[in-house]
Amino acid sequence: MTDIEKRAQEMEEALRADGVRLTRQRSALLQVLAESGDHPDANELHRRAQAVDESVSLATVYRTLTVLEDQGVIHRHAFEGGGARFEAADMPHHDHLIDVETGDVVEFRSDKIEQLQAEIAREYGYELVHHKLELYCRKTSGNGS
Amino acid sequence: MTDIEKRAQEMEEALRADGVRLTRQRSALLQVLAESGDHPDANELHRRAQAVDESVSLATVYRTLTVLEDQGVIHRHAFEGGGARFEAADMPHHDHLIDVETGDVVEFRSDKIEQLQAEIAREYGYELVHHKLELYCRKTSGNGS
DNA sequence: GTTATTGCAAATTATTTGCATATAA
DNA sequence: TTATATGCAAATAATTTGCAATAAC
Numbered sequence: 110m111t112d113i114e115k116r117a118q119e120m121e122e123a124l125r126a127d128g129v130r131l132t133r134q135r136s137a138l139l140q141v142l143a144e145s146g147d148h149p150d151a152n153e154l155h156r157r158a159q160a161v162d163e164s165v166s167l168a169t170v171y172r173t174l175t176v177l178e179d180q181g182v183i184h185r186h187a188f189e190g191g192g193a194r195f196e197a198a199d200m201p202h203h204d205h206l207i208d209v210e211t212g213d214v215v216e217f218r219s220d221k222i223e224q225l226q227a228e229i230a231r232e233y234g235y236e237l238v239h240h241k242l243e244l245y246c247r248k249t250s251g252n253g254s
Numbered sequence: 255m256t257d258i259e260k261r262a263q264e265m266e267e268a269l270r271a272d273g274v275r276l277t278r279q280r281s282a283l284l285q286v287l288a289e290s291g292d293h294p295d296a297n298e299l300h301r302r303a304q305a306v307d308e309s310v311s312l313a314t315v316y317r318t319l320t321v322l323e324d325q326g327v328i329h330r331h332a333f334e335g336g337g338a339r340f341e342a343a344d345m346p347h348h349d350h351l352i353d354v355e356t357g358d359v360v361e362f363r364s365d366k367i368e369q370l371q372a373e374i375a376r377e378y379g380y381e382l383v384h385h386k387l388e389l390y391c392r393k394t395s396g397n398g399s
Numbered sequence: 400g401t402t403a404t405t406g407c408a409a410a411t412t413a414t415t416t417g418c419a420t421a422t423a424a
Numbered sequence: 425t426t427a428t429a430t431g432c433a434a435a436t437a438a439t440t441t442g443c444a445a446t447a448a449c
Contacts, residue, residue, distance in 0.1 A: 130403060130448050151438080166406050171439060173404095187332055189386075192438055206375065209383050217374055225367050226389055230351065233362065235391030238354050241334075242387050244371055246380030275423050275428060296413080311431050316414060318429095337413050 116199060117143035123182050134169045137162035142183060148194040148205075148214050188214070188243065204242040261344060262288035268327045279314045282307035287328060293339040293350075293359045333359075333388065349387040 110118075120139045124131055141157040149157070151170055158165040174195060177183045186194045188207055204222075206215040222242065230237040255263075265284045266276060274280075286302040294302070296315055303310040319340060322328045331339045333352055349367075351360040367387065375382040 132404060132448070169405060206378060206380065215378055217378070219370055219374060222367055222370050225364055229362055229364060230389050230391045233351060233360055234394050235351060236394050238390045238392050240389045244375050244385045245383045246375045247383050249379050249381050277429060314430060
């Protein structure tokens with residue numbers, strides 16, 4: 110079994126465990142999410158899911174994405190410009206660097222920043238529920254310092 | 255002259271300097287932006303601007319907000335849940351802590367985090383254009399550690 | 400057999416735009 | 425005077441929802 114199949118199956122089990130019915134359409138979407146290494150939007154996921162199962166409608170993509178997000182199986186991002194984009198949630202926590210020119214997304218993680226964020230919340234009398242850190246960047250043109 | 259009047263006038267001058275016409279409606283919106291210490295959305299700004307000048311339409315609010323943002327006079331935020339929210343840009347740079355219960359926004363600044371962000375971008379071969387750091391928090395219930 | 404789920408189309412929400420008229424400079 | 429800006433209403437874009445039909449368990 111490939112990693113992608115494993116990943117899709119884990120998502121299936123997460124849904125089953127919650128008593129949600131595993132329909133043909135949901136399976137198609139799970140498969141697509143499992144094999145997507147990028148951060149596609151709802152339309153793109155619809156397109157990819159239809160390649161797996163012709164009968165998947167955009168409405169079902171949206172409905173299922175909501176369920177999957179509630180289950181914590183996927184993450185929803187609202188990067189600047191355009192609609193929401195999604196990714197499987199089975200990766201360790203990370204933040205995003207977005208190439209403002211191409212829309213490409215690089216994932217990164219900084220424990221120091223994570224820690225500082227928690228400290229700041231505490232300072233103001235809050236506990237951190239979740240956070241959003243997005244770096245909008247441009248590729249450095251040639252001249253490395 | 256109050257601080258708020260000063261602030262509104264600075265915005266006016268920023269617009270004038272860019273050759274944009276200073277209309278009655280824009281003045282009303284500038285005044286409202288200048289005296290708003292919070293982060294209102296377009297609808298709320300429209301409501302407030304109409305209190306100053308009945309003739310301000312929502313379309314003009316949106317059009318003017320776009321101009322003001324292009325001029326760098328205001329900042330547009332896309333906090334979770336709901337539409338864009340705006341604030342005057344004459345404050346030193348800061349990030350936002352959003353109370354997930356009430357929607358309240360606390361402004362904060364961490365030079366350490368700012369610095370770490372720049373370092374991360376550099377590591378990946380990018381230069382930071384701008385960033386978004388939002389802490390979604392819940393008020394700590396009583397028991398301070 | 401039930402009840403959740405689906406596709407479709409219509410509805411919403413936030414925002415933008417075409418156009419004839421009004422107005423700032 | 426003359427080009428920019430405005431209000432209004434219609435147009436988009438992304439997402440949600442009502443409903444009768446369908447399919448998972």
